[in-house]
Amino acid sequence: MKNDTNAPIYWTQLQLQEWNLHLAATSNGLCYVGSPNKPFGELADWAAAKFSGRPLVRDDDSLKPYAGGLAEYLQGKSRGFTLPVDLTGTAFQLDVWKALRNIPYGQTKSYSDIAHEIQKPAAVRAVGAAIGANPVLIAVPCHRVIGKNGALTGYRGGMDMKTKLLELECGAVPAAAGSLRRV
Template sequence: METNKPTLYWSLLMFKDWNFYIASTLKGLVFVGSQNKPIEELFEWARKRFPGSLLVEDDDKLEPYAVEITQYLEGKRKNFTVPVEYAGTQFQLAVWNALCEIPYGQTKSYSDIANDINKPAAVRAVGAAIGANPVLITVPCHRVIGKNGSLTGYRGGFEMKTLLLDLEKRASSEMDVPH
């Protein structure tokens, strides 16, 4: 019996104090989990987004993704080159693509993203789409802050968001210093 349900490959990425699950299909990265959350976060997401798909632990298949994410966490990578397979609505895809345009070390507001996708009145919908982003870090929703500069919700939690923004700020300032 042939099935069109993709197999999801997953691995636990561990780097210093960072532990989170990542998952991909054969086409690309589909999930980057929250810091130090149990595997149930991945399983619950997979049940909703890929119902009936087989989940297979496979560190080798996830290695290219783990390498780039680790390089990012080391402050050695600003952009990701690994493929991402988005599973979302057209609106979500537009928002997620706009997130990928936010430069490393910089932030934008929800209003900025709404304007970027030519939907200036859709600020709340933009927030919902950002909250539905399954690929943390690589689709940098952590770079979105409140219009007044305040930190706002983040699926990975405020601590993870703060750590990611601080990492980028620190790495950006180190990269700007001539050696």
């Protein structure tokens, strides 16, 4: 399905326990999951930069499947996200995000692991930048990427969110290399 350059970007807000996330979708799939407890402005700024001229329209009903899928994951009832995503980025970013979606639930990889997987072993920093630009937190599980030494590293959603997501998947706070299952 081709994106209509005038079609709205639909959004909703998922509020579940301590989670408060803005979600957005195009007619092709989920295109944005925001950082927790951030104002609507974060979504509005992102949409203006990525989908210039397309209006943001709140549509809780249309986004129920996405909100429901994320809620099931956050409640530990689901181990993955099967609904469509609509990712817009460079070819390199899309390769990185595809590699992220291949990291199994409860497992982690390092930035260099991802660089090798996309056959760009010298591009570890660029991989980090692409991961930082991931617009669809959780559904494109960039929280599963850790430092080569096992340390937790930066995360657009904040380190608290990354820790909570890894705790959910692994059952314990990752403290060092070896506390998480690496693939």
